[in-house]
Amino acid sequence: MKNKPMILVAGRDKQHLQAMGRLFCDPSELQVRIHHMENGHTDPLYGITVQPDILVLVLSAAWEEELRALRTRAASQGLPMIAIGPAGNTQVMRRAMQAGARDFFTHPAPPEELLASTLQIVKDLHSPAVTGQGVLTAVINGTNGSGATFLACNIAHMMTVHSGIKVALMDMDLQFGNLPLYLDMNIRNSLSEVFAAVDQLDGVALEGYMGKHPSGLHLLASASEQVLLPWEISEKDLNRLLDISLQTYEHVVVDLPRQIDSLTSTVLERAHHVIIVMQESLTSIRDAKRLLQIVQRDLAVLDENIYVVVNRHQDKNAISLADLRDALKISSFLLIPNDFKRVMQSINTGVPLFESEKNAAITKAVLEVAVKLSGKPQTQSQNILRRALSYFLPH
Structure with a gap:
């Protein structure tokens, strides 16, 4: 793993992406890449050549296609993800969890909680995995x-x-x-x-x-x-x-x-x-x-x-x-x-x-x-x- 975990923030809404970029740029132990999904692509990892350590996905109205693309893409298997989606739709959260999300927030995501969740995942990545039976x-x-x-x-x-x-x-x-x-x-x-x-x-x-x-x-x-x-x-x-x-x-x-x-x-x-x-x-x-x-x-x-x-x-x-x-x-x-x-x-x-x-x-x-x-x-x-x-x- 790289010295600084790389956070990929992907989504269609430029305003949301810019706000996320500013949030994740504060901690010195993180490096951030913004991926604006456009031209009809629904795959959050389309065009990404270097696998990130954590994916922060800002879901759009096409959330079903975006999550389906992640589930069918082999490279996303095991990629820690935080999803941010619309409020009042339990289906979005459920599908996000099925696609591998470790945490889910609704718009607007509380900055402190979002950052804390990301840093916890970073900590987990450095921690030895639990093996065997608890x-x-x-x-x-x-x-x-x-x-x-x-x-x-x-x-x-x-x-x-x-x-x-x-x-x-x-x-x-x-x-x-x-x-x-x-x-x-x-x-x-x-x-x-x-x-x-x-x-x-x-x-x-x-x-x-x-x-x-x-x-x-x-x-x-x-x-x-x-x-x-x-x-x-x-x-x-x-x-x-x-x-x-x-x-x-x-x-x-x-x-x-x-x-x-x-x-x-x-x-x-x-x-x-x-x-x-x-x-x-x-x-x-x-x-x-x-x-x-x-x-x-x-x-x-x-x-x-x-x-x-x-x-x-x-x-x-x-x-x-x-x-x-x-x-x-x-x-x-x-x-x-x-x-x-x-x-x-x-x-x-x-x-x-x-x-x-x-x-x-x-x-x-x-x-x-x-x-x-x-x-x-x-x-x-x-x-x-x-x-x-x-x-x-x-x-």
Whole structure:
């Protein structure tokens, strides 16, 4: 690769192209070439003899022909692309992602976000590619309101900034997911768009659907104007999304709603780590015990891959850790100390703990969990056999 990545800005609108040229000329680490598409040509790479490192394509009214030309041109395979198209047309974005766009903006593209997206791609080009199979961690509440979403968000963030690995955070609460609020992010794409194009999905397209946090963490949110129900997502499509995610990222953290259905059971069965979040209360013990039984017996998740996290732990509590061990029949817990003030401040500001309260006891406790989960666990190849046997063994 050249010392300075070459950005090719292609399109039909001269005014847009000139504005893009001025934007990309500012960073000294980039070199920019403007390609004005004219004379009826719809191929953004027509006449280009030197392959650029990144293509920024300003789509015109002939966007279908322009994207089709890219998909059929062999030279464009693997070329990172950012597409800019008209607002209010979901088909444009979907086709752009299918053509390999890593990000999509509508006119007028916010200059700061466009430049940040481009620089992130430059950074990715210099980073070693992820190979092999990533690790899947599922986080679920034992009782509603126990803090699973907050922990999933902060664990994923700490894996990114502390452990330095490529992490995707997914919100599988289809109706009420709110992970973007925990990271102060405005999300343009969601699970609805991903599943609508899942047959054409690959790693490059998946990254394009992701929201990018400044830390480097990628977020796939559930928030959408459309209502998406769990039974509308087939097991085949969900498994395809998980397969591509684990091929693209070193670690995938999934925030699950507290329910057992086809969606959550598929994720739990495939997870290398299952994190059950509970509190020190009688109702939480009852619910966590029931969920543990389902995960262990019915979904056949290996015991060594299940972690029970006691959130908002207080040393002086009517229910002791010994009581929890006796009730749940497990030997150890991961403890997160109670710190209501710092947690609420983090949620309300959208700033993760590791950025705002790096030295706090609660941050150090969550970091221990993140570091523990960062390594790849033992294989779960026994799961299929164990699950089959569970139907014949007495419950």
